[in-house]
Amino acid sequence: MNFIYIILFFLLFASWEKPKKLEDFRWENRVVLYFPKDKVESLLVADNLQEALAKRKIVYIIFNDPLLSNAEMEFSENYQEQLKMKYQISAGKSKWVLIGLDGMAKLNQEGDLDWDLIFRTIDSMPMRQSEIRRKK
Secondary structure, rough: HHHHHHHHHHHHHOOOOOOOOOOOOOOOEEEEEEEEOOOOOOOEEEEEEHHHHHHHHHEEOOOOOOEEOOOOOOOOOHHHHHHHHOOOOOOOOEEEEEEOOOOOOEEEOOOOOOOHHHHHHHHHHHHHHHHHHHHH
């Protein structure tokens, strides 16, 4: 009987593990990766932006030292470098990427974050349209 409790405890503990890769967010959250050209010292997100992010199930990750995000995660240094290479991040330019619920890149833009474009893009997606209809 103790063996069953140990297994149940292990399964519960394993489900609380922090995401270690983008794939861990698949089908749960949309992800915005932001690679700023300069270090971001702090992040102040207005209440209306937080509400819009939550409504659209968006996790943002700012590649800084340390990472800044509205979610907890444990991305290794090696994995962060892999993402920078995958999305062809070059020094001296800011870049951001929108990842959909399916884990695929939907937008890949140079420059500062454009939340209006991100929200319009997400709101035009079939899965988001379905979410909106279900909430009505």
